[in-house]
Amino acid sequence: MALLVTSGIIELLQDKIATEILNIPQKVIQPDEALISSGLVDSFSLVDLAMLVEDNFNVLIDDTELNADTFDSLDTLTEIIISRLE
Amino acid sequence: MKNNFACKLIDQFNRNPEKIILRILINHEYQPITYENLISGASAYQNYLSKLGIGIGDIVILILPHGIDLVYAYFGCVLNGSIPSIMPYLTEKLIPEKYRQDLELLIKITCPKGLITFAEFSQEINFLKTMESSIKSVVFVENVNPYKDDIKIKNQFPGLQRTLDDVALLQHSSGTTGLQKGVALSHQAIFNQLMSYSQALNISDSDVIVSWLPIYHDMGLIAGFLMPIFSGIPLILMSPFDWVRAPYKLLQAISKFKGTLCWLPNFAYNFCAKKIRDRDLMGIDLSTLRAVINCSEPMRQNSHEMFYQKFKSYGFKRSALATSYAMAENVFAVTQGGIDLPINFDEISLRKFQEQRKAIPVDKDEKSVVMVSAGKPIKDVKVKIINVDGKYLQERFIGEIVIKSNCLLTEYHNREDASREVFINGWFKTGDYGYIADGELYISGRKKDLIIVGGKNIYPKDIETNVMEIEGIHPGRVVAFGVFNEIKGTEDVVVIAEIEPAFLGREDEITSRIRAKVTKESAIALRNVHLVKKKWLIKTSSGKIARALNKKKYIQEVLSR
Numbered sequence: 022m023a024l025l026v027t028s029g030i031i032e033l034l035q036d037k038i039a040t041e042i043l044n045i046p047q048k049v050i051q052p053d054e055a056l057i058s059s060g061l062v063d064s065f066s067l068v069d070l071a072m073l074v075e076d077n078f079n080v081l082i083d084d085t086e087l088n089a090d091t092f093d094s095l096d097t098l099t100e101i102i103i104s105r106l107e
Numbered sequence: 108m109k110n111n112f113a114c115k116l117i118d119q120f121n122r123n124p125e126k127i128i129l130r131i132l133i134n135h136e137y138q139p140i141t142y143e144n145l146i147s148g149a150s151a152y153q154n155y156l157s158k159l160g161i162g163i164g165d166i167v168i169l170i171l172p173h174g175i176d177l178v179y180a181y182f183g184c185v186l187n188g189s190i191p192s193i194m195p196y197l198t199e200k201l202i203p204e205k206y207r208q209d210l211e212l213l214i215k216i217t218c219p220k221g222l223i224t225f226a227e228f229s230q231e232i233n234f235l236k237t238m239e240s241s242i243k244s245v246v247f248v249e250n251v252n253p254y255k256d257d258i259k260i261k262n263q264f265p266g267l268q269r270t271l272d273d274v275a276l277l278q279h280s281s282g283t284t285g286l287q288k289g290v291a292l293s294h295q296a297i298f299n300q301l302m303s304y305s306q307a308l309n310i311s312d313s314d315v316i317v318s319w320l321p322i323y324h325d326m327g328l329i330a331g332f333l334m335p336i337f338s339g340i341p342l343i344l345m346s347p348f349d350w351v352r353a354p355y356k357l358l359q360a361i362s363k364f365k366g367t368l369c370w371l372p373n374f375a376y377n378f379c380a381k382k383i384r385d386r387d388l389m390g391i392d393l394s395t396l397r398a399v400i401n402c403s404e405p406m407r408q409n410s411h412e413m414f415y416q417k418f419k420s421y422g423f424k425r426s427a428l429a430t431s432y433a434m435a436e437n438v439f440a441v442t443q444g445g446i447d448l449p450i451n452f453d454e455i456s457l458r459k460f461q462e463q464r465k466a467i468p469v470d471k472d473e474k475s476v477v478m479v480s481a482g483k484p485i486k487d488v489k490v491k492i493i494n495v496d497g498k499y500l501q502e503r504f505i506g507e508i509v510i511k512s513n514c515l516l517t518e519y520h521n522r523e524d525a526s527r528e529v530f531i532n533g534w535f536k537t538g539d540y541g542y543i544a545d546g547e548l549y550i551s552g553r554k555k556d557l558i559i560v561g562g563k564n565i566y567p568k569d570i571e572t573n574v575m576e577i578e579g580i581h582p583g584r585v586v587a588f589g590v591f592n593e594i595k596g597t598e599d600v601v602v603i604a605e606i607e608p609a610f611l612g613r614e615d616e617i618t619s620r621i622r623a624k625v626t627k628e629s630a631i632a633l634r635n636v637h638l639v640k641k642k643w644l645i646k647t648s649s650g651k652i653a654r655a656l657n658k659k660k661y662i663q664e665v666l667s668r
Binding site for chain 2: 043044045047059060061062063064065066067068069072084085087
């Protein structure tokens, strides 16, 4: 069950981030790929990422958490989302 | 006492030592700084620099993130009579090797005597030990204690001896190309600018400036740092790092401290309008704002409208929308609009604009474009438009904007070649295209090859060099340019590169590598990469890649598909 939830969240994030934030729909973001430290999601898009998570999962990411130390991949972002869903 | 930076600061201190001149956002709290705190903090740095043998007229590079250390270190240089120059801090995106190369280049050209940074940065500057450089000492802020109570305010700061014609500071734009052109500005030029600009803004005792702008950039350095501190206008300062993650903090700060003036690059209007949730605006009051000034990238009516619609119910007045045309080479402002009167918009014929290079008010049923006025030149700044032959053009003819003023740069530091190129008969060539109508300046484009993303200058050559190093890309067959993105309110960087025939079929892989390399080496999130077959790119008769022609071809063939 937990695995299904995880893969579902990752898939949704993969799709939404590629189309809505990166504007590169054909891009497949790997679950462990660096998002922030690599510059893939640039600083101007961090707020979009927080809004996307809130709109889709009703989970709040504080602006002080928008850095590579808190999460830097779909895997770690999904962990945060799941921990706050419960 | 002479009138220079140090004198001005001491004078403000003597008049009102207890005045809180700066509130700086640190971990959710605004830390108040009085003139006394400022002098005391700065004198700790002055003392330290002086003991190290760094003195009058020596250049000091500051590599510090936004915060109180940067403020004290900057004014420490001022009190020491040294010439401060801020280099942007290494962001996590940039690879350290690239940053090192840029820094090495900056040091070679600028010849600084000192460098102030954090101890944690020591690894990044290890190379200095092996390099033959002008740097005598590196100062780590951890070793300077600006909070000691026993620091005596001295009236003998070396900085007091500087003359008005001496260079007061250096300012660089970012990137490999930008770092090679340090704009050297004299005390006199900066004071002249502050006087004319304060007058254009009708500055009064009730003003409060709120800023998130980086102070290594002219808009942040002058409007959001030096002008308020030298003129006694309270300044509320947050770092760009905080603002970009929480843009609502700017609006909350305006409300909390009754901000009256704020400068924003065009994209920030879109950014604030789109990326702030209403819950973060609850209870705020923006009615104290008398001018939000759009500056440092192409200005759009749409962006103003978006901002106004978002914030009007919080008391934001339409009359507070303002514009300015500015550049580091003129210290800051060239023109100012929207202060006493509303901003003018000029709806002109698109056809005549493109075909005849004229800005003619539109006839009925004709395609048009709305131009935003940048206002009138500020006092003691003259603006003219010239054609390719250097002849002055009349109103409504489009040409290159040239300026003459009492606040122009002394030179590009140690770059006689570059300094010579930018003047024509005593007029400074801005590299921007525009026209004048009813005495107001309208900016219509750019002659110089420059991309402006989010107010930040990016030189296409830097990006093209990155891309040419990628395997599978035909060396010399790459072009980079900016295309305006209406949604973001700023330019997107576009890269077009010719792929080697042997690499056909591997486009996705090469595209990813281009994006990653440009992000790491130029700190730009590159989204638009367009790989083309051999001979797609247009070259000029002299064999160079023609950026403007290729941009036109891209817009016609790719964007309009």
